[in-house]
Amino acid sequence: MNIHPKTKYAYDLLHEGTLALARAEQQGLRINMDYCEKKKAHLTRKIERMERLFKETNFFKHWQHTVKSPVNINSNLQLSNFLYKIKKLEPAYSTTSGQGSTDEDALKQLNIPELNDLLEIRKLKKVRDTYLDAFMREQVDGYIHPSFNLHLVVSYRSSSDRPNFQNNPKRDEESMRIVRSAIYPRPGHQLMEVDYSGIEVRINACINQDKTLVNYMRDPTSDMHRDMAIQIFKLDHFAKGATGHKVLRQATKNGFVFPEFYGDYYKNCAENMACVWGGLSKERWKPGQGIPLEDPMSVKNGLEGIYINLSDQLISKGIKTFDQFTNHLKDIEQDFWNNRFPEYRSWKDRWYWDYQKCGYIDLLSGFRCQGQMDRKQVCNYPGQGTAFHCLLWSFNRVDKTLREGGWDSRLVGQIHDSMLFDAHPDEVERLAKVVQQITCHDLPQFWPWIIVPMEVEMELAGIDKSWAELKPYVFSK
DNA sequence: GGAACTCGCCAC
DNA sequence: AAACGTGGCGAGTTCC
Numbered sequence: 001m002n003i004h005p006k007t008k009y010a011y012d013l014l015h016e017g018t019l020a021l022a023r024a025e026q027q028g029l030r031i032n033m034d035y036c037e038k039k040k041a042h043l044t045r046k047i048e049r050m051e052r053l054f055k056e057t058n059f060f061k062h063w064q065h066t067v068k069s070p071v072n073i074n075s076n077l078q079l080s081n082f083l084y085k086i087k088k089l090e091p092a093y094s095t096t097s098g099q100g101s102t103d104e105d106a107l108k109q110l111n112i113p114e115l116n117d118l119l120e121i122r123k124l125k126k127v128r129d130t131y132l133d134a135f136m137r138e139q140v141d142g143y144i145h146p147s148f149n150l151h152l153v154v155s156y157r158s159s160s161d162r163p164n165f166q167n168n169p170k171r172d173e174e175s176m177r178i179v180r181s182a183i184y185p186r187p188g189h190q191l192m193e194v195d196y197s198g199i200e201v202r203i204n205a206c207i208n209q210d211k212t213l214v215n216y217m218r219d220p221t222s223d224m225h226r227d228m229a230i231q232i233f234k235l236d237h238f239a240k241g242a243t244g245h246k247v248l249r250q251a252t253k254n255g256f257v258f259p260e261f262y263g264d265y266y267k268n269c270a271e272n273m274a275c276v277w278g279g280l281s282k283e284r285w286k287p288g289q290g291i292p293l294e295d296p297m298s299v300k301n302g303l304e305g306i307y308i309n310l311s312d313q314l315i316s317k318g319i320k321t322f323d324q325f326t327n328h329l330k331d332i333e334q335d336f337w338n339n340r341f342p343e344y345r346s347w348k349d350r351w352y353w354d355y356q357k358c359g360y361i362d363l364l365s366g367f368r369c370q371g372q373m374d375r376k377q378v379c380n381y382p383g384q385g386t387a388f389h390c391l392l393w394s395f396n397r398v399d400k401t402l403r404e405g406g407w408d409s410r411l412v413g414q415i416h417d418s419m420l421f422d423a424h425p426d427e428v429e430r431l432a433k434v435v436q437q438i439t440c441h442d443l444p445q446f447w448p449w450i451i452v453p454m455e456v457e458m459e460l461a462g463i464d465k466s467w468a469e470l471k472p473y474v475f476s477k
Numbered sequence: 478g479g480a481a482c483t484c485g486c487c488a489c
Numbered sequence: 490a491a492a493c494g495t496g497g498c499g500a501g502t503t504c505c
Contacts, residue, residue, distance in 0.1 A: 164498070
């Protein structure tokens with residue numbers, strides 16, 4: 001695909017961005033080598049112990065018995081052959097090449113306890129071999145210098161390598177802690193991270209100008225994920241802090257709203273959502289099963305700890321089976337695109353039609369994408385690329401401010417919609433104010449097509465604390 | 478013995 | 490009609 005800046009603004013953004021990112025690369029991030037070595041040795045002992053135990057199981061002995069050469073428990077091809085060809089189990093699904101899948105989800109559906117041990121071994125090896133090893137290999141005098149590329153991604157996002165700084169574990173608490181505990185600020189400094197919240201959805205709202213979506217972004221009391229959770233789970237009330245509701249909101253956001261926006265459909269969404277309460281898919285909801293929901297009304301009345309189970313909630317509303325749930329999501333999908341976000345949908349139709357006529361799409365940030373794209377790519381690139389350009393514009397402006405002002409704090413990295421700082425403790429509060437000003441005020445002023453508010457979330461780790469120790473940071477504006 | 482491939486998995 | 494977008498990277502495997 002041939003992609004290029006169409007305007008001078010676009011050219012300058014990448015030119016300045018390359019320089020600003022190069023400065024961040026030069027700064028680098030401090031690695032605690034002592035920690036890495038000890039943790040690696042610890043993980044290795046743990047992995048060896050788990051492998052010994054695994055090799056004593058009847059499952060493994062059967063596996064080894066069926067083949068001539070020694071089994072490599074890291075080989076998914078060997079595992080796939082054993083499970084699906086020798087044991088003749090039915091794979092949950094297959095890979096693109098037709099082989100029975102052995103990924104986490106597929107193995108879990110087989111309900112074989114020994115496979116959970118294998119998954120645990122996989123997880124520890126991933127942490128050791130992909131992350132800790134990379135830090136130790138790439139560090140120079142105790143600092144890693146990840147590269148940030150602006151020329152490799154078709155949608156105009158960035159990428160990072162040697163080591164990739166944009167995929168360090170975050171969601172899994174254990175992996176997160178092991179990996180991010182290796183990364184430190186310079187002595188006496190603090191790590192600070194500033195994220196644009198929900199920037200891709202906000203930018204999509206600017207692009208398609210759907211009234212409902214724009215209003216959701218403008219009204220701070222509204223919450224589209226909450227509204228969709230209420231609709232999907234037929235909740236009578238939604239209590240922001242109540243146990244269970246937060247989980248349902250998160251599940252709705254990641255299992256329905258985002259996939260629908262990106263072009264997925266109700267059947268996959270139903271599978272996504274079923275994973276949340278687990279084990280229920282494709283069978284009758286069992287009463288008393290599923291995640292507990294705190295009763296919002298009793299919370300309101302000052303009574304805590306009254307719970308209803310999610311399955312009871314769904315059964316009481318007449319959704320008793322996975323098939324019924326799937327049909328329910330089909331109706332909701334219709335409503336989603338026909339009634340809730342009709343202008344988003346018509347934008348997609350129009351946008352793709354125009355691309356088919358002229359062969360390219362222009363982003364609001366002044367870039368053009370041309371070449372062969374399918375409908376989803378055509379509709380998704382503008383949000384993805386332009387959202388990153390907002391981050392890059394801010395990154396450049398912050399970099400310039402810190403350099404010209406002779407600050408001791410510095411930018412050290414970027415993860416698509418966030419910036420990472422190595423900050424001097426005396427400058428933290430002033431830094432927060434400057435970054436707030438640039439990201440949420442200066443940026444929308446520079447790009448008048450930004451018609452919804454921008455918001456950032458800040459996190460700060462203590463002095464000399466690692467990247468695993470980030471805590472929410474609020475300051476008085 | 479290295480290039481190119483598949484698969485799985487981490488991030489946004 | 491079909492059914493989620495963008496990357497990097499490690500291990501295993503196959504091909505030449």
